[in-house]
Amino acid sequence: MPLTDAPRIMTARLGDPDSYTIERYLETGGYQALRKALTMTPAEVAAEVDAASLLGRGGAGFPAGRKWSMLKKDPVTSLVVNGDESEPATFKDHLLIERIPHQILEGVIISAYALQVTRAFVYVRGEFALGLERMEQALNDAYHHGAVGADIFSSGFSLDIVVHPGAGAYICGDETALLESLEGKRGFPRIKPPYYPAVIGLYHQPTVVNNVETMANIPWIVANGGAAFAALGAGRSCGTRMFALSGHVNRPGPYEVEMVKVSFRDLIYAEELGGGIRADRELKAFIPGGASSPWFGPEHLDLPLGQDEVGQAGSMLGSGSVVVMDSSTCPVRAAWRITKFFFRESCGQCTPCREGSGWLERILYRIENGGGREQDLDLLLDICDNISPGVHWPPEQTTICPLGPSIPPSIASSLLRFRDDYLVHIKDGGCPHG
Amino acid sequence: MSYFNATMTGRARQLVSLYPEPRSALVPLCHLAQEQDGWLTPEAMEEIAELVGVTPAEVRGTATFYDMLHTEPVGRYVVAVCTNIACLLDGAIELLAHAQERLGVPVGATTPDGLFTLEEAECLADCDHPPCVQVNHRFVRTTTAAAFDRLVEELSAGGHAEDIPAHGTLVRVRRSGGLRVDAGQIARERAAQEGSG
Structure with missing residues (x-):
């Protein structure tokens, strides 16, 4: 077990290629x-x-x-x-x-x-x-x-x-x-x-x-x-937990760590875990708990991997997946792809989710591909507000299931954090990241 | 019974007997039909409806909700390239573009020889090997254009018969534990015996 001497509850058997027999x-x-x-x-x-x-x-x-x-x-x-x-x-x-x-x-x-x-x-x-x-x-x-x-x-x-x-x-x-x-x-x-x-x-x-x-x-x-x-762990977050680390890290992979005792910085940068960001680039942002969770920035790196700790900081550990985005990442493209996912996967029962997801996807697509207008930025937030009033965390539930209210967090995170990137897309008529 | 062949009919009855309510076997039966024919034919949906006690329209209505169930023919190999967030950060859009060029078909289409259907997939849960590619729901880990081309060549030449069965075959392990004989099947066999005796 990296970083703490906690037992390996999930991963003890994984070194053996025949562990499934x-x-x-x-x-x-x-x-x-x-x-x-x-x-x-x-x-x-x-x-x-x-x-x-x-x-x-x-x-x-x-x-x-x-x-x-x-x-x-x-x-x-x-x-x-x-x-x-x-x-x-x-x-x-x-x-x-x-x-x-x-x-x-x-x-x-x-x-x-x-x-x-x-x-x-x-x-x-x-x-x-x-x-x-x-x-x-x-x-x-x-x-x-x-x-x-x-x-x-x-x-x-x-x-x-x-x-x-x-x-x-x-x-x-x-x-x-x-x-x-x-x-x-x-x-x-x-x-x-x-x-x-x-x-x-x-x-x-x-x-x-x-x-x-x-x-x-x-x-x-x-x-x-x-x-x-x-x-093991601390507070309400007990035991160890599996974290799926992906994106721009040297060693993406599934890691079992003791809850709360390890921080996002450890997970991303420790030699035996993520091993740092590729090509020594700067961290731009990271998604702490699945596509539905609000993004975090470098200022959140020292937060411990605990359910309440992350919740109080305005996001969630969710499904235990951490996606690292380095300085070369286009935040419009990332938000567009996540929104496209929700659009495809909306079951279609509730209007805000079914219609809102597609509308948001089309706006993000046109911004990314050179057809964006400055009023699109307010429109994005307005549609998000219609899906989940207030666009705050945790999101207001307006639909039968949490899928609809899971759409605004990535868009709001991307847009509020990286508004300048959006403006460059609109001004230059396309994505500066190529 | 006319759609499923003899072997599949036995397996279909076993599937229905596993669940307290027959309708629970609907999706597994759809997978079984795809194993037989590669896709879900109208005849298959009719027979599944009969097996689980719903209308053919309900089978179609259910099947069309799910990405893996195809109500139109697909290729022998369904190639799925994920472009969701983790793969997007590692060249997935470019790999998907390459796949379209190499196979000569757009996303959603099947090559004229009926070998390949190309799909753009949502997250396939193999994000530490991006971009993630599956062929017939087997993780092939061809993360580069060159590796992708090699796999396409091998598949075109009839390779990978062991590890990548034709589309539709999902699980090759047959359940052998905890099987009870379906009450309906016992009744049918008794009736047949009485009829012949």
């Missing part, structure tokens, strides 16, 4: 946490996860233990695992699914036991063909090992798991859209309330939806105790 998983202590969990009561297992203060690793950062305890009144019927990773520049779940499918499955089985559900679905993004094959193979092997199926390890507890392939739609990462998709429908996010699938979920029954990385933490928490996990 059941043989290697068993050799490295695999399914021992499950055996331990089965000697405990379901409530005791849930209490350990609660004590770990594990914040969900999908993007919203909701406490996993609380998600589970919301179901005390109505018994949950399904556990659904969200492996539909599609937030731009996020690539940690892709890695975990391909490389440690058994660790994810063990987390799923333990969680199912704690929740006392007998069926679980692992929804894997359709574009992860290799990941789907590895997960399906891992599931077969886990069945034959007796870790899934009827009477798991002679404990009397039974569980069936289905690996479900997605088919290409960013919006299905939203948990209610994912449930619709799993029911065989278009991935339309559901109208709230109810806010949580714990109330009405899959097949209109109480459901828990957890992220893949969240699940992969569970075996370690059960093996070492929730308190040991909570002792």
Whole structure:
């Protein structure tokens, strides 16, 4: 573990090219946490996860233990695992699914036991063909090992798991859209309330939806105790977390670091992490938590990688993806491409998102390509304000799901931070970056 | 049953039996149809509708929501070049332009020989190897124009049969654990036995 001596919860097995096989998983202590969990009561297992203060690793950062305890009144019927990773520049779940499918499955089985559900679905993004094959193979092997199926390890507890392939739609990462998709429908996010699938979920029954990385933490928490996990990190951000670093750094890649103990500066510049910016260029800006998050500048480098710390500074850790943009980056082009993404992926149910995303994309495109007008800059912010009034952080929610209000942050960040770049585009009739 | 061939029919029934509600098998069945024919034909959608108990229009309505499901023919190889933010910062627009030139078709089109369909993809979650390229949803990591050309040549010559199956084949691992026999299938077999006995 770089920079701190924290344990490697996610990445310990990744050095082995065969880490995805059941043989290697068993050799490295695999399914021992499950055996331990089965000697405990379901409530005791849930209490350990609660004590770990594990914040969900999908993007919203909701406490996993609380998600589970919301179901005390109505018994949950399904556990659904969200492996539909599609937030731009996020690539940690892709890695975990391909490389440690058994660790994810063990987390799923333990969680199912704690929740006392007998069926679980692992929804894997359709574009992860290799990941789907590895997960399906891992599931077969886990069945034959007796870790899934009827009477798991002679404990009397039974569980069936289905690996479900997605088919290409960013919006299905939203948990209610994912449930619709799993029911065989278009991935339309559901109208709230109810806010949580714990109330009405899959097949209109109480459901828990957890992220893949969240699940992969569970075996370690059960093996070492929730308190040991909570002792890592600081404040509300406990444990280690996977960060996907990309863009203009010397060493882009997925890195596991202890939360809060490491800063953005460490992540981007430390030798054993990002290794600094390519060609020793200056940092222009960085995206701290996925395409939906407001951008940060050099003045934010010393912020620690903690959920509340980043939230208070006006952005979010989100999905754990950090994109570094050096001094050669065109901020108009970057904002245009992110907006184009939201335009393509808007499900079309809500007018502000469906119409606003396309309108914004066309304006940014014409500025980038020499057709911009000075009044476009006010127009951009006005449309953003119509999608999410005030254009502040966290954004005002006006649509069924958070996709619409996720459009303004990158545009506002780019335009407010780099207004001069926009003006040069308009004055010179095109992009100075070529 | 007439669309799916004999092997696929067995697999289709198994898929339906995995879920508490048959409709959940709709998207997996669409993938199965694409494995058989490379794309989702009207006949496939009709049979899927029958299998899960919805109308063919509902199958089409669902399928057209998803980028990976094609209701028109596509090439043997669907080449997807990501141009989203991380790839954009590393030459993705240029690589996509090169791909159009090399394949001789614009984004969304299929080469006249039916071998390649070119797509501009959204983030494919392989951002530490930009620009990211997938062929039939396999990460090929051809980050340069030269590497891209080499791959196109190899595929044109029939290479990569092992690691890049024809478009539509997503998962080559067959589920073998926790399978229950579908109640409907038991009923059908019993009826057939009674009929013959």
